[in-house]
Structure formats: structure tokens, C-alpha cells
Amino acid sequence: MLPDIDNRINNLIKAVEKTIAPAIDPENGLAQEQAALVVGHLKMLNTQWDKAYLFERGSFDNMKSLAGQLVAIVDGGQQTLKAKDALTTALGDIPVELPLTPSGINKYTIAIGNLVDNLINACYVDGSAAFKAALSELVLNYGEKQATRERIWFNANGLDPDKAKLGSIDDMLVSDAYRV
Amino acid sequence: MLLIEPRVQYISERKAAKRKDGPYYPRTDEEAEAALLRLFSARGFKNIQISGLKRMTGGASKEQFAFWLAHDQAPEPKRYILRMDPLEGINETCRLREAQILRAVADVVPVPPVFDVDPEGEYLGQPGLLIEFVPGVTKPTDPSITGVSGIGSNYGRYTDLIAPQFVENLAKIHSWTDWSNKDLSTYVIPRANTNEAALYQLNDWALTWAQDKVEPVPMVTLVENWLRENAPVCEAPCLVHCDYRLGNFMFEEPSGKITTILDWELAHFGDFHEDIAWILQKLFGGWNDKGEFLVCNLMPRDKFLADYQRLSGRTINPETLRYYEVMNAWKCAIMDLGSAIMAGQNSNSHQDLLITWLGSAGAVFLDQMVELIRGQKHAA
Numbered sequence: 363m364l365p366d367i368d369n370r371i372n373n374l375i376k377a378v379e380k381t382i383a384p385a386i387d388p389e390n391g392l393a394q395e396q397a398a399l400v401v402g403h404l405k406m407l408n409t410q411w412d413k414a415y416l417f418e419r420g421s422f423d424n425m426k427s428l429a430g431q432l433v434a435i436v437d438g439g440q441q442t443l444k445a446k447d448a449l450t451t452a453l454g455d456i457p458v459e460l461p462l463t464p465s466g467i468n469k470y471t472i473a474i475g476n477l478v479d480n481l482i483n484a485c486y487v488d489g490s491a492a493f494k495a496a497l498s499e500l501v502l503n504y505g506e507k508q509a510t511r512e513r514i515w516f517n518a519n520g521l522d523p524d525k526a527k528l529g530s531i532d533d534m535l536v537s538d539a540y541r542v
Numbered sequence: 543m544l545l546i547e548p549r550v551q552y553i554s555e556r557k558a559a560k561r562k563d564g565p566y567y568p569r570t571d572e573e574a575e576a577a578l579l580r581l582f583s584a585r586g587f588k589n590i591q592i593s594g595l596k597r598m599t600g601g602a603s604k605e606q607f608a609f610w611l612a613h614d615q616a617p618e619p620k621r622y623i624l625r626m627d628p629l630e631g632i633n634e635t636c637r638l639r640e641a642q643i644l645r646a647v648a649d650v651v652p653v654p655p656v657f658d659v660d661p662e663g664e665y666l667g668q669p670g671l672l673i674e675f676v677p678g679v680t681k682p683t684d685p686s687i688t689g690v691s692g693i694g695s696n697y698g699r700y701t702d703l704i705a706p707q708f709v710e711n712l713a714k715i716h717s718w719t720d721w722s723n724k725d726l727s728t729y730v731i732p733r734a735n736t737n738e739a740a741l742y743q744l745n746d747w748a749l750t751w752a753q754d755k756v757e758p759v760p761m762v763t764l765v766e767n768w769l770r771e772n773a774p775v776c777e778a779p780c781l782v783h784c785d786y787r788l789g790n791f792m793f794e795e796p797s798g799k800i801t802t803i804l805d806w807e808l809a810h811f812g813d814f815h816e817d818i819a820w821i822l823q824k825l826f827g828g829w830n831d832k833g834e835f836l837v838c839n840l841m842p843r844d845k846f847l848a849d850y851q852r853l854s855g856r857t858i859n860p861e862t863l864r865y866y867e868v869m870n871a872w873k874c875a876i877m878d879l880g881s882a883i884m885a886g887q888n889s890n891s892h893q894d895l896l897i898t899w900l901g902s903a904g905a906v907f908l909d910q911m912v913e914l915i916r917g918q919k920h921a922a
Contacts, residue, residue, distance in 0.1 A: 391599035392568060392892075399895035406902075428760065468757075475758030482760060486767040498764065498915075505761035506912045512905030521903040523824035 371408045375401055406518040409531065416535045417515055418464040421508065422471040427542040428504040429453055429474050432481055435496050439488030445481040452477050504542045511540045545738055546745040547810070549636055549728040554746075557634040558753050565889035566629040571595050573667075574607045578624065581658065581665035581672075587613040598623070600680070602900060603631040603807075605668075605892050608675060621675035622657055627668045629890035632882045632897045634750070635807035637661055637671040639728045643809045644673070646724035647781070651711045652676075652802045678792030678801035696828055696839045697788075703798030705840040706849070708791070711803060712821075713853035716780045716814045731811040732779045739776035739812040740869070744769050747873050754880035756887065761908045762879070765872045768915060774862045776813040784808035786817050787826040788838040814856060819866035821846070823874075825906065864914060871910040878904030 383397040410417070429449055436446040452474055461467050485497050514534045517525050534540050569577070575595050582590045595609035605626045612619040627637065638661035644653050654673035663669045682698050697704055721731075732738035748766055755762075783806060790805045821838055828839045837846045847858060882901035885891045 389596075392597055395599050396895060399899060402899065403895060425760075472757050475760065478760050479758045479763040482763045482767065486771070498768075501760050501764045502912050502916060505764070505908055509761070509905040509908035509912065513909060516902040516905065519899055519902045521825070521900070522906050523827075 367411055368408065371404055371411070375404045375408075378404070402519075406516070409518055410515065413531060413535060414464040415462070415467070417511070417531075418467045418471070419460075420511060420535060420540070422460070422467050422474075424504060424508050424511075424540075424542040425471045425474050425478065426453065426456070428500060429478050431500050431542075432478065432497060435493060436481070437490040437493040438485060441484040441487045442481070442489045442493070445477070445484035449474070449477040449481055507540050507542050510534075544745055545732075545741045546749065547728075547730045547742060549639060550746050551749065553634055553636045554749050554753060557630050560629055561888055561890060564629050566891060568597075568892035569605055569607075569626070571597065571607070574605075574624065574626075575609070577626075577666040577670075578609065578611075581660055581670075582611070582613065584665050585658070587615065589614045591619070593619065594621075602893050602896050603633055603635075604628075623654070623673050623675055624666075624670055625673065626666055626670040627663070628885075628892050629668070630881070630885040630888065631891045631893070632877050632885065632900060633808065634881070636728060637669045637807075639809070640671055640807045642724075642726055642728055643781075643806050646721060646726055647715070647718065647806075650718045651714050652800060653806070654802050654804070676792060676802040678794050680789050680792055680804075683795060700793065700795075700798045701836075701840055704793055704800065707800045708838070708840055709846065709849045709853055711791075711800065712783075712786060712817065713850060715783055715786075715803075716817070716854055716856065718781055721781070729811060732776065734778050735775060737773035737775050739779050739816075740769070740773035740865070742810070743812060743816070743869065743873075744773065747876050751876045751880050754876070754884040756880065756883045759875070759879055759908070761911055762872065762875055765868060765911050765915070769865070769869055769872065772865060774813070774859075774865050779811045780814050782810055782812045782814065782816050784810060784812075784816065784820065787821055787823075788840070789826075813862065813866065814854070815858065815862045815866045816870070818847070818850065818858060819863055819870050822867065823870065824910075825874075825903070864917070868911055868914045871907040871914065875904050875907040875911070878902075878907065 378397055378401050383394070383401075386393045386397060388394070430453060433446050433450050433453065436442060456470060456474075460470065482497065482501065485494055489497065510528070511534055513522050514528045514531055516522075517528050517531075522528065529537075574597075575592050578592055578595075579590060591612045593610045593612075595607055598606040598608055605624075605628060607624045607626075608621060609624065610619040610621050625637070625640075627634075637659055641656045641659040644656045647653055648655065654676045657672040657674055659672070660666045660670045681696075682700055684698060730742065732742055744766070751762060751766070783803070785805050785808050786803070791800050791803045793800045822843060824835075826838050827836050830836055834842055837843050840846070841849070850856075851858060878901045882897040886894045886898040886901065891897055
């Protein structure tokens with residue numbers, strides 16, 4: 363691809379930083395702030411765009427793993443079992459050949475995630491005590507791993523109080539430490 | 543019956559209904575001035591003169607303009623601030639509630655005097671609140687200070703001057719009980735010795751998540767159920783500011799005296815632990831040169847808790863504090879991963895870029911929820 367995406371993003375950053383931002387009225391605080399945010403977003407996008415598919419694929423794999431772990435141990439009343447059936451069916455409907463775009467695979471993550479949400483809510487209505495305890499542990503385990511992936515992914519925003527302790531995006535995308 | 547404050551529910555539903563009216567663009571100075579003229583004309587002012595109108599920067603949720611106003615009944619120009627809602631943002635709150643609480647606590651702690659309120663945006667186009675301009679700064683006028691919306695600021699040599707006032711004012715807010723003769727018609731006060739204080743907040747934010755969820759987040763769903771199951775009893779509900787932190791008060795230079803406490807939009811009656819837990823959040827603090835974590839960049843956690851208990855006469859229950867640390871992290875996750883992203887996707891804020899930037903920090907709060915529920919540690 364010529365010109366490539368890196369090149370175009372870098373040129374956008376250069377144009378805003380070197381030409382557009384200096385031309386903004388110093389009294390126009392909102393415009394200055396917006397220009398700084400445009401540069402910030404572009405710089406963050408530049409660290410992410412090439413890896414977006416792998417990130418979304420990892421998010422999908424984690425959600426699917428959580429769903430599989432939950433349906434394997436479900437125990438409870440009618441609402442819980444109904445939610446389990448819906449999730450089991452959805453897991454069975456996942457195609458062997460997954461979409462190859464970030465947004466395409468994200469649709470499956472959302473679909474499975476909504477059914478996981480339904481199962482969590484149902485469990486709190488009529489899940490057995492043992493399933494509730496196990497569900498809580500599984501969701502916390504998923505939450506820890508997926509939250510760490512997302513914190514690494516967005517570490518360039520500078521807002522994470524523990525940003526210095528987070529690993530790199532490249533390591534996060536391949537390491538088993540972040541897989542559910 | 544679901545416990546939710548009727549006015550809060552109305553505001554949430556109003557946002558959902560108006561969402562389709564977007565996209566929203568920042569008001570120009572001319573548009574803001576025209577809106578003010580409509581309001582003041584409707585109020586019967588004659589020979590209205592608005593001057594020096596200028597947008598204020600820094601906030602993520604409201605459009606703010608400073609201006610001077612003179613008219614026949616008040617010919618000497620006086621400076622005011624207009625706080626106006628965009629179509630949607632990182633949180634949705636009520637300008638009428640904000641006006642009521644500011645008027646109610648005017649003799650309790652320093653707050654900006656209310657000048658006018660247009661709760662439905664009948665004249666301003668969007669709901670808005672007008673307050674008197676109060677001199678002061680939210681962070682030292684030192685060019686090396688940086689940070690977005692109070693996040694990451696520090697107070698340098700003002701730290702020791704501000705810290706005791708910060709705790710004193712919080713204790714005063716929580717100790718205030720003289721509200722029976724105030725107009726607080728948009729508020730509901732939870733019943734004492736019940737868990738209503740927690741449930742009102744929980745139901746409010748659960749409704750927000752239901753309306754603003756962009757993608758499922760199992761941790762948010764799990765924690766909503768956990769919070770419902772573990773809602774603590776509150777013996778004596780009090781006024782909770784709900785966003786009491788660095789960046790949300792002004793002080794004078796060089797005296798360091800706090801001149802006003804800002805951003806009461808999330809205030810409600812509830813459990814004082816909610817404010818304590820909010821203040822303790824890592825996001826609002828930082829580390830000093832000894833590597834010690836400072837709450838709101840002002841003081842160590844233990845000192846803050848001890849000073850607060852001494853000044854307020856209240857005893858902090860560690861389990862209740864942990865509950866509200868979980869709830870606050872959950873609320874922040876809802877703001878970041880729900881409301882901010884939804885508003886950005888709809889292009890319905892004057893600060894789409896800023897709120898999506900803040901939204902990208904949502905996982906920080908998911909991680910905090912995991913740690914807190916496992917009981918590993920406090921958020922700070």
C-alpha cells in the first residue's frame with residue numbers, strides 16, 4: 363500500500379503540530395485543546411492500527427473462553443438454564459472461518475458477551491450457590507486479564523496510575539499471561 | 543418498587559430522547575451571547591449589555607462561558623459563568639438540582655452564588671446554569687503544571703495550605719443537617735438505617751448503563767449484581783458531593799485560601815463513605831518525591847482518613863468504604879466505557895475528542911473492581 367497508513371498518520375501529525383496548531387488564535391483555548399487532542403489520538407492510533415485485528419481477536423478468544431467455562435459448570439433454576447441454552451447455541455453458531463477484520467470479529471465478541479451478561483444476571487436470580495461462586499471467580503479472572511490487555515492497549519493515553527508497570531502491546535498480543 | 547430519584551430518572555430519559563437530535567457542535571461566542579440575551583430578555587431585563595464573553599476550557603462535560611453583564615436594574619457590570627449542557631456527555635446531570643444544592647449550602651461551605659437557571663433550555667437552547675464568577679485558580683499558575691480536568695495536577699508549595707481546608711470543608715458538607723427549610727424539591731433523601739442510600743445510586747447508574755452500553759462488559763454486569771447483594775445500611779444519610787477532588791475547588795494565590803467548591807452536579811443525599819471512597823481514587827492522586835501516595839495530591843491516605851474522622855466525628859467502616867470504592871470504580875467504568883463512548887459515537891458533545899480520550903481509561907476501573915472485590919487492596 364503506497365502511501366502506507368503509518369506514513370499518512372505521521373504526515374497528519376506533522377501538519378497539525380507544525381502548521382495548523384501554530385496558526386490557532388492563542389486566545390482560542392478550545393481550538394488549541396482540540397488540536398492537542400487530535401495529535402494525541404493520532405499518535406495513539408499509530409501505535410494501534412497495525413495490531414487492531416490481533417487485539418480484537420484476543421478479546422474474542424477471551425470472551426469465548428469465559429463463555430465456554432461458564433456453560434460447562436452451569437447449575438441453577440429455569441432462568442439460569444435458559445440463559446445457558448442461549449449461550450450454548452451461540453457458541454455453536456460461531457463460524458469456523460472467522461471474519462478477518464477488527465470490526466467483523468468484534469461483532470461476535472459483542473454477541474457472545476451479551477449472552478454472558480444474561481447468564482450472569484440469571485445466575486443472581488436462580489443460580490445455585492456453587493455456580494454463583496464459581497461464576498464470580500471466572501468473571502473476575504476474565505476481568506483481570508481482559509482489563510490488563512485494554513490498559514496496555516490504551517497505555518499511551520497517560521491516564522493509568524500504574525502505567526509504568528504495564529507491558530508492551532507486542533508482548534500482550536502474544537503472551538499466554540493475558541489469555542483466559 | 544425500584545428506588546430511583548424521579549428527577550434523576552427524568553434527566554436520563556430526556557437524554558435518551560434528545561440523543562437523536564445530534565450531532566452537537568460547540569457553541570460559538572455569538573451563539574452563547576444570543577442565548578443569554580434571550581434568557582435575560584425573558585427575565586425582563588432592559589438595556590442588557592453583555593461584554594467580554596469568553597469560552598472557558600478544561601471541563602469535559604459542560605460548555606462554560608465567562609461574561610460581564612449590566613442592565614438597567616444592575617448598571618454596574620458584574621461577571622458571571624454560564625454552564626450549559628451539550629446533547630450528551632460523560633455524565634448527564636440536572637442544572638436545576640445543581641442550582642438547588644448550591645443555594646442550599648451557600649452558608650455551609652464556599653460555593654459560587656447562583657444567578658439564574660434554565661432547567662430545560664427554554665431560552666438557552668440547552669439546559670444551563672448561571673453562577674457568579676468567583677476569583678481563584680484550580681491549580682497553581684505554574685507553567686510546568688499539566689493535566690486534564692484535574693487529573694494529574696499537583697499543588698506544589700500550596701499543598702500544606704490547601705490540605706487542611708480540603709478536609710475541613712468535606713467534614714462540613716457531611717455534617718450539614720439543616721436542610722428541612724431549603725428548596726430541595728428535586729432530591730430524595732434515603733431513609734436512615736436502611737440500604738436505600740446505596741440502592742438509589744446503584745439504580746441511577748444501572749439505568750445509565752442500560753441506556754449507554756455500547757458493548758457488553760461482564761465485569762460491569764457482575765459488579766452491578768454484587769453491589770445489589772452487598773448494599774450496606776446507612777445509619778444517617780447526609781449530603782454527598784460525589785465529585786470532591788483535586789480540580790474541583792478554587793483557591794487564591796498567594797494565600798492558598800479555598801474560595802469555592804465547584805461541580806456539585808452529582809451531589810445527592812447518601813452515605814458519606816461514597817465521598818471518602820471517591821477522594822481516595824488513584825486517578826486523582828499522585829506520588830511525592832518519597833514515593834508516598836498522596837490522596838488528591840494533598841496528603842497520605844492514613845492522614846486523610848484520620849483527619850477526616852477527627853473533624854467530622856464520624857467513624858469510617860472499612861467494609862462500607864470498600865463497598866463504595868467498588869461502586870465508584872463501577873460508576874467510573876460506566877462513564878468511561880458507556881456514556882463517554884456513546885456520546886462520542888453520536889458526536890453529541892462539544893468535547894468528543896476529550897471524552898473518548900478519557901473513555902479509553904475505562905479498563906483502569908475494571909481492574910480496580912477486580913482487586914477490590916477480591917479484597918486484595920484498596921484502590922489507593
